[in-house]
Structures are given as structure tokens and as C-alpha cells.
Amino acid sequence: MILVQQFINGLVLGSGYALIALGWTVLLGAARLVNFAHGQLYMLGAFVAWFVMEQAGVPYFVSIPVSVLAVALLGAFMQASMTRLVMEQNLTSLMIVTLGFGYMLTGGAAILFGGAPQTLDSPLQGMAVRTGGVWFTLQDVLILACALVLFAAVWLVLNRTRIGAMVRAIAEDPKLAQLFGINAPLVYLGIFVFEAATVALAATLVAPRTPILTSMGFEEVILTFMIVVLGGIGSVGGSLAAGFGLGMFTAFFGTFVSPAYTTAAAFGFVLVLLSVRPKGLARR
């Protein structure tokens, strides 16, 4: 039974990881951009939801769209302040600027929300399903379902719609895209907003599983980076697979070896995999 239980844990962890990484998959993979404030946007997504629940007394399911909207706006603001760097695809400067932005967010959040650990309360977190010696919560089911639906939707949009073709065109050659009548800065803005919105959504779904702290975010951004690289940069399917793979690894390694070394071991696992398959899990 412990195997089945760990499998379920891996599945839930993995879909959480994948959800957190989805925005970056599009951002780095399709638009060739980076945002190292990604982890802090995750933190903020969780805290905005927590804050409106605490202060305005809104229910959990209302706090989700509020948080997504707030963080999306912040993403738009970030992009607008970096338009020039974005258009020039100046990744080094973008890395520094977004890292700095992340630190500012951490500082701002500490002032605004305090340094104490909090809990983002989802009613589904308390609803557990126990059957045949295994158990999981309805929150776990929600995370898994959202991950599958969102990944499918993003894959479809990227590969089957004109907007998706625009994103891929901009990833390949933003200058040329202008000659095709495409407003490249606007598409970049859309991609940034999408990245911020999805990481906030991921935060509101995943964060109820553990206490939240304004200092969190570093682990999330590293995790995201691993998943995106492991999945084969830009591959939506690859990122989902990598998320699940990492989730399974964390669950089984944590149970059968030691939870203390999981991250280090996961990095080892990624290193080995990338040396065998430099392009990650993606088929391309």
C-alpha cells in the first residue's frame, strides 16, 4: 500500500510542480525570456489570497481570482518597466533585473504581511478521501485536475491557434514578427501577464498544503528552472512529464531514502538525465 500511497503523493506533488512551472515554460520556451522573480510571484500569489481571506473575509474560491488578477497586474507592470530589455532579448540584464525585483517583492511582502508563517485555508484541504489504505484530499484532486486541464489548454493554444503561432513566431524572431504586422511588445506583455497569472493560480492551489512564509520563493524558482530545462525548454508536454517525474522522485526518495537529501538527489538525477539527453525529455 505504501507504494500506491507514494505514487499518489508523487502525482500530486508533480502536478503542483508542473503548475508552478507552466508560466516559465511559455516564458522561456516560447518567448526566450526569463523572470527570476517567479518564485516571489508564487509567494505573493499565496499571500494575496491569504490576505483577502483574512482581511476582507472572502471565501477561498473568491480569493483565487483576486490573487491571480493582482499578480497578473504586477506582471504587466514588471514587463512594462523592462520593455527595452525584453525587445532586445537581453537575457543577462533581464536575469539581474528580475532577481532584484524578486528581492524587492520579498521585502515588500514582509512589511505588508509580516514574517510569521501563515496558512492559506482551503475548505478542500480538510476533505480527505480514505480508501483501501491510501488517502488524499480533495485539494489534491483539484491540483491534479487543474494541472491536466491547463497544460492541455496551453498546448492547444500554442500549437493550434493564431495566437500560439504569434508566440512561436516572436520566440523565433521578434524583429521579423513586426514585418508581419505583429505588435511584438504587446505579445510580450501578454506572455508576462500569463506567466504571472499562472504562477499565482498555482500558488493559491498548492500553498494550502503547507504553511506559507514571505521568505519563500527560492525553492520554487529553482524547481521551475529544473522542470523547464528537464522538460526540454519550451516543450509543454515535456514540462508536465518533468513535473510528474520530479514529483515521483521526491515522494519515493523521501520515503525510502531520506527526505533531507531529496533536493540534492533530484539535482543529481537531473544532471544524469541531461548528460544522457541534453535536450531534456522532449522528443524534439
Add this chain to the structure above:
Amino acid sequence: MSSVLACDRLTVRYGGKTAVDRVTLDVPAGRMVGVIGANGAGKSTLINALAGWSRGRPEVEGEVVLGGEPVSGLSAYRRAHRGLLLVPEGKGIFGGLTVEENMALVRTPADTRDRHAFGEDEIFALFPRLRERLHHKGTALSGGERQMLAISCALRAAPRVLLLDEPSVGLAPRLVLELLKRMRQLVDLGLSILLVEQNVRAALSVVDDVYLLERGTVVAHGPAEEMREDKRVVEAYLGRSDIEIAEPGSPHP
């Protein structure tokens, strides 16, 4: 004759270096105008500046007027919406997208008064090969097919004026003239084209007017028939004995 695209004392600099120096040029409606000149003369810099586009970071000065309206302040994608369409030198399509996706990227504008948006049928009639390649990625196309696709994408956007920067690069000599003649046919149907072309002999056989560019300035300008006799053109690009050999079937003998 009304002018569809004109520029007045257009100057383009890269850093401190002047690549295009006070060029004044005019593309009359329904005409095909050629720009010729040696490598590095500033042909691409000029045609890109007209479109408000560049891969580098040039400083552009001077007025560009499209259909009577100044467009100098507009970015490249806005000029494209208004019907100023550039097919740039070299890579003009997206390799990661299929032929169909490349074409679908272009949105036909809502307002196409005095403009014609080429439909799929017209484009396939012009370039039958593209129909066979519809689901191939751009990277899988030959050099000539890429040029055809790039031109087709521009045509779909309902050009008022089409700017072509060396569309014949990489084509076999026989195909160069064929492509240019097809472009000429479009002009005879009402399109206006500004053509930059290395293959001067072929260019002279299809265009109405010619500008000769040297080190960033226009050193000669006139109707193609006259320019074909121009000493500088003959010496640098045609060679003495070639003047008489007009291309058979040329619309402007």
C-alpha cells in the same frame, strides 16, 4: 502621377557612420521602381528605413510619406498595417512555423480601400509550389520557396506598396528573371513595388524607374530605358556589349 511612397532627404546613421545620406525617392502608384548599387551602398539600409525596420540600431532622419500621409513616427508593424510591406534581405519567414502558419500570421486588414489583399487562390496561382509545401515547416523549404513564401505573406497583408530587398538571392539565374517578371505582372495589375536588386540586368528589364545608389547617396535617377544607357550603370553593372541585349519579352524594351 500620384505618389504612393516617397521619402525626403532620408538620412540613416549607424553610430556616427552615415549609411544613407539625404536620399529623396518616389514610388509612383502602379509603378515598379528599382534601387541598384554596389555592395554596401546602403540599399538595404534605405529600404529598411522606409519600412521603419532594422536588425541594427540606426538613427533615421527625414520624412517618409505613404499615400500622402507621413509615417516616419510609426513603428514597423503599424506601417505594415497601413500597407507598407517589406520583404527583408535574407530570412523573411519563420522556420519553426509551417507554410500555412506563416501565411496565417498575417491578418488581412479590415479597411482595404484602394488596396488588394491577395487570397490563397491568387497566391497559389502565383506560386504553385507553395500549395504542395503547405504543411512543411519553413526550415524545410528551399531558398527560392522561402522567398516565395515571404512575398506571399506580404501580399496577404494587402500592400499599398511592396518593398523587396533582393528577392532573387539564391535563385538560379533563369528563375531570377521569372520571379521578377511575376512581380512585374502584379505591378501591371495595379500594385506598386520598390525593388532592390543585385542582378542589375534583370532588374532593368522589369522596372520603370531606377535609382543608382553610391555610398549612401543617389548619384543617378531616371526611367529604366535611359538608365540602361547611363555611363555609370553600363560600366559598373552591365558591361559595354550588353546594352543591346534586351531580355526577350521584356515589358519595357
